[in-house]
Amino acid sequence: MTPQLIWQSFVNGFALGWLYILMALGLSLIFGITRIMQFAHGELYMLGGYVVYLLTASLHLNLFLSIILAMVVVGAFGLLLYIGLFRRYTGQMVNPIIISVGLTLILQSAVVVTFGITQRSLPRLAEGGLSLFGSPVPKDRLVVVAVALALVVALYAALKKHRYGQAMVASVQSPEGAQLQGINLKLMGGLSMFTASALAAAGGALAGSVFQLTPYMGVQPLVKGLVIIVLGGLGSVPGVVVGGIFLGLLDGLAPVVLGAGWASILPLLVVMAVLLVRPTGLWGYGR
Amino acid sequence: MALSACDLHVHYGTAEAVRGASFTVEEGEIVALLGNNGAGKTTTLRAISGLENLSAGSILLDGEPVQHLPAHARVGLGIGHVPEGKNLFPYMTVAENLALGAFLRKDKAGVRKDEEELISHFPVLGERRGQRAWTLSGGEQQMLAICRALMGRPKVLLLDEPSLGLSPKMVSEIAQMISHLTTRGMGVLLVEQNARLALGVSQRGYVLERGVTVLEGRADELLASEHVKRAYLGR
Structure with a gap:
């Protein structure tokens, strides 16, 4: 365990944390408005990576343009899933869970059938590295953080300032109150599915470029996303950001510092500890 | 006639909470809906704004049926509802809550003017503009x-127990405010446990018993009615 290895793990973990943040914000938005736990959200993340793969490998489009297009395509796909599958079960507990778990398997299998089970790779986000605090940092990790940060800031600003963003926040905080101001909850549900799916697609595309592209790459980020929501509390963007970075660093550093065994159970232990002390999460509000 | 409800029925599962409520609210009129706990007052208001589904009956707003529309669409046609429990957006600021009240309005200047006017009536909301609602x-x-x-x-405002938990001073401020707004043509349907207060500010009233409107009349008639006195005025 050399200082270089720890530094590298720190940088990787930090970048990973931002991918988790993109997942968690989406899950939180969907759940907040529709009360649906979208267990197939990880597969939309994965699809984001594969759409970028198609666009860059087959159509030879620029990587960043491809990521933007993938966000739109996967966002629209998420919206279709909402309209076609989830919307009719608004307010129900069990059916959306069954549907989203089933979707997980269907989408994974579909990608296995189409692209094969082997890993694919995307073009690099950036080549080479630079020096930060006297230590080397790969540029592509910085691009991941920059892109994710830009998306988070844009989402935060939209929720804070835009009329429809405010309507989404209102729908989370009081669905009936929102309806009584003329806000269409189903429209907000669709908007949240589109936005969240687009964010997941961006995360998957970034991950596919920095790490690798596999049909099962969405499973871990989904679990982390759920953990972050619990940690940071539903409905709090700052809470999700802090929780995401924390979990990413834990993921990056724990295997190196404590070994692989601890690395897999530590996040869940932390969640249990946090919930014992603060049942509504670190920042969240109860409901 | 601003609002007209005819023979409303609402079911919760197999239980019928409202089973034959009928009433009207004219433009610029304050109408009280009296009744004991569990008489179906809150459910009646929720059915008018669309938060509950009707199992039978019709709701006309300016003569047009609205009972088939979802709640958010009724807002656009002019039904305002301050429900029991208020349903504020607790983690949004006072200013954000007010802005969302005007969610469907496009006349920005008019919205700003209305906000200023409301704040001049209730200065404390201006002082607390940036504070979150739950505080x-x-x-x-x-x-x-x-x-x-x-x-x-x-066009019609449904108020569910606005006096609940308020100081007498605040109650009279709100009563004044509402009377003032009705001069512009807004109709008010007021649900109150406090029948004396409700009949004091309203022109007409209805009595709801076990989901049925059993009595209606001018406020002064109801105040004088033996039935109302015995059941709701504690005399």
Whole structure:
């Protein structure tokens, strides 16, 4: 365990944390408005990576343009899933869970059938590295953080300032109150599915470029996303950001510092500890 | 006639909470809906705004049926509702809550003017503009909830127990405010446990018993009625 290895793990973990943040914000938005736990959200993340793969490998489009297009395509796909599958079960507990778990398997299998089970790779986000605090940092990790940060800031600003963003926040905080101001909850549900799916697609595309592209790459980020929501509390963007970075660093550093065994159970232990002390999460509000 | 409800029926599962409520609210009129706990007053208001589905009956707003429309669409046609429990957006600021009250309005200048006017009536909302709604006292929250509904410029305002938990001073401020707004043509349907207060500010009233409107009349007639006195005025 050399200082270089720890530094590298720190940088990787930090970048990973931002991918988790993109997942968690989406899950939180969907759940907040529709009360649906979208267990197939990880597969939309994965699809984001594969759409970028198609666009860059087959159509030879620029990587960043491809990521933007993938966000739109996967966002629209998420919206279709909402309209076609989830919307009719608004307010129900069990059916959306069954549907989203089933979707997980269907989408994974579909990608296995189409692209094969082997890993694919995307073009690099950036080549080479630079020096930060006297230590080397790969540029592509910085691009991941920059892109994710830009998306988070844009989402935060939209929720804070835009009329429809405010309507989404209102729908989370009081669905009936929102309806009584003329806000269409189903429209907000669709908007949240589109936005969240687009964010997941961006995360998957970034991950596919920095790490690798596999049909099962969405499973871990989904679990982390759920953990972050619990940690940071539903409905709090700052809470999700802090929780995401924390979990990413834990993921990056724990295997190196404590070994692989601890690395897999530590996040869940932390969640249990946090919930014992603060049942509504670190920042969240109860409901 | 601004609002006309005819033979409303609402079921919760197999239980019928409202089974034959009929009433009208004219433009600029305050109408009280009296009744004991469990008489179906809150359910009746929720059915009018669309938060509950009707199993039978019709609701006309300016003569047009609205009972088939979802709640959010009724808001656009002019039904404002301050429900029991207020349903504020607790982690949004006072200003954000008020702005959302005008969610469907496009006339920005008019919205700003209305907000200024409401704040001049209730200065405390101006002082607390940047504060989150949950930090307000119960009375301030009730004020905010009413003002948020008024920001939508409803033709008919449904008020559910606005006096609940308020100081007498605040109650009279809100009563004044509402009377003032009816001079512009807004109709008010007021649900109150406090029958004396409700009949004091309203022109007409209805008595709801076990989901049925059993009595109607001018406020002074109801105040004088033996039945109302015995059942609701504690005499």
